[in-house]
Amino acid sequence: MQIQTGLEAGVEGTVLKAEVRDLDFHYGAFHALKRVSMPIYDRRVTALIGPSGCGKSTLLRCFNRMHDLYPGNRYSGGGIVFHPDNTNLLAPEVDPIEVRMRISMVFQKPNPFPKSIYENVAYSLRVRGMRNKNELDDRVESALKGAALWNEVSDRLKELGANLSGGQQQRLCIARALASDPEIILFDEPTSALDPIATASIEELVTELKEKVTILIVTHNMQQAARISDYTAYMYLGEMVEFGVTDQIFIKPTKKATEDYITGRFG
Amino acid sequence: MTASASLKLPVPTGVSDRLKRKLSRNLKERVIESILFAAAAFSVFVTIAIVWVLVKESWAFFEHVPVTDFLFDTQWTPLFDDAHYGIMVLLSGTLTSSGVALVVAIPLGTIIAIYLSEFAGFKLREIAKPFLELLGGVPTIVYGYFALTFLTPILQKIYPDLPGFNLLSAGLVMGVMIIPYVASLSEDAMRAVPMSLREGSYAMGATRLQTALWVVTPAATSGIASAYILGISRAVGETMILAVAAGMQPNLTFNPAEPGATITSYIVQVALGDLPHGSIGYQTIFAAGLTLLLMTLAFNLLGYWLRKRFREVY
């Protein structure tokens, strides 16, 4: 099997789920993303790495239009093409609500709602108007199973989500993101607030999840990117420096800047 | 499918049906937002209504009474045959009683604030703050009753000449009523001064008092000033204590040991009688109210300016 490098890195048998094309983004006057391009492959894990402030979280939050929540943010050029709809997610006619229903997100710090474990998971179904009790029960159970949390919480679904440990809370948030059968899940440094054991369990979960869903993950931790991702993108100062298959990026990066960052000479 | 080919393509302009904005959901959100906006904008309507009512009735008043008479006449006898409309008379009562109140409230309030913020332990503060709040929550009519039936007799034992209704007793009780506002807001401002400033002072060998007076208080100036201004505008607007304990006879005096009417207690006095709607006597209370509104507005603006001018930057 021939593995290509850089932006041409299409593995045989992979399908494009989304493409970032020449994306520009502004926070007020600050040019946060500069003509960024990269592919996102279906049912693969893509990691975004780079030093703080390089724009990796900004790019991630474009995918589910989180930036729409705050004034002053501007998608100022290019777009994110979502497949199979072949639609630019950032187009003004696209409803951010619809986007978020299909592209869900897990945050840096676990942020369960101050509701019961059950209601936390059921919430992403309820906002879609699902009311049928049996259906909700089934979907909540399968989401909790998918997030490897079911065995630990099946007998206390009525308890507050905040009563769980940090790692469990984060898995609860993953269950919440899974419940609505999303096509992409965005992870924004999901383990930065967790201890090593909880981190390992989340990493394992991410690797399992890619069987069913496309994953885009921002991480600070290069070992983590190397362990769990299929593709890695290195960003610096709002620009996409290098994109490629993870092994290649870590073993034989084509760009000097990437090599410096990965070997710890910078960043 | 290879990425290289597709990446050269322009961004598609079409939008799939599944991702399109949903009209019904959009509409519902807009309707709700409009309702909530209306609720917020309602407060502006209240202000407009206040100004409109006061100005409308005052306008009618000033068609009968020249503004110069209103400002410079030294008598206030709007209900007599020989009617005079000198707001100075009511203003003197307001200023005198407020003066007495502030002489009590500002020093005591400030000392309490410094004490709670810099001297008192955690326990005492946790008890004292809610207690001060309770003190501020007592209805002013009750304070009025207290001034009239408890404080005035005591003051009369010290000064036998003191009349049963007087501005002094009302002013003193009003001062106690205002202490919580001054103390609580000043304390908040002092507590907001970062610990590092205090540590710097203590490291120089300063005592708590020196730290409080030379470091914390200057750093919290704008907050303390707003607390004073709130206290002043409470004093000027206070009604029932004066209506009950200061008598309601208009009296051009700055002697707190005399009875007197204030702008507020005059309004109460007129409202207690039954003056016909639209009569000049009815209109006087709106002219008096407009004066009061302008005074409190001036204090609010002053407070706003002070906060801007002396905004703390830590």
Add this chain to the structure above:
Amino acid sequence: MLKAADLGAIRAIITRAKRWDLFFAVLGLLSLMVGVLTFTVLFLDMAIQGVPRLSLDFFTNFPSRRAENAGILSAWVGTILVMLVTALAAVPLGVAAGVYLEEYAPKNWITDIIEINISNLAGIPSIVYGLLALGLFVYYFGFGQSILSAGLTLALLILPVIIVATRESIRAIPQSIHEGSYACGATTWQTVSDHILPYSSAGILTGVIIGMARAIGETAPIITIGALTFIAFLPPMPFAGDPAAGMFEWIFAPFTVMPIQMFNWTSRPEAAFTVNAAAAGFVLVFMTLAMNGLAIYLRYHLRKNIKW
């Protein structure tokens, strides 16, 4: 090296500074005591005079020319009904305004005007609200000197309190909860109704109680709208009496409230009425203390239990 004489001088300065420090600590405690003492004396004075007067009859009798027969029936019924109107008007309006300003309002001059306006409203003396109500509700809208006029007046008065409390308790909800909800695909209104309002409800309730406690003791604006002080009847019960009263006839009925009743008795020269005033005052203070106490307790409890 310090010389011995210098050291002595410095020690003297330190001793003096410490003495001042102690002096101020005592002064602070004494000042605090002025407040505490005033309140205690006020409360005890009223209790000693008023409590013996508190019999069942006092609560079930109408006011009367004879002090010993007079009671506060019409006053406490009036207070409850006025408070009902106040709450029904002020709570939805205040909460809606607070939610708008925190969750929806764009950063522009309209929002600025609304915000400045609300802080201004909070500083306007209560009697000015009375004048507004007299001109607007009583005469312009023709509501007369009714429970409706009084309730709406007090509602306007406490509106800023409720708006500020709503905003503060919404602001206490971390941004990550907002984002979590939006990331699930919730609309703004779903985020507000499913998360923001439920999680801030205890804080809002605290603000509502403080606002209501203030409204219950307000006298001046109610006097200004010309509320009668001698009311020896109750507002019509819905569907009772002959001819049967309508569902909402009571809101247009004349009324009196607790503080007005107390004011009325305070301004009578006879000592027997002063006792009645003390008794009414005691009930009034008890009511406001209970409400404020509940609010303080709620807030304290809330601070301890919060967990995000």
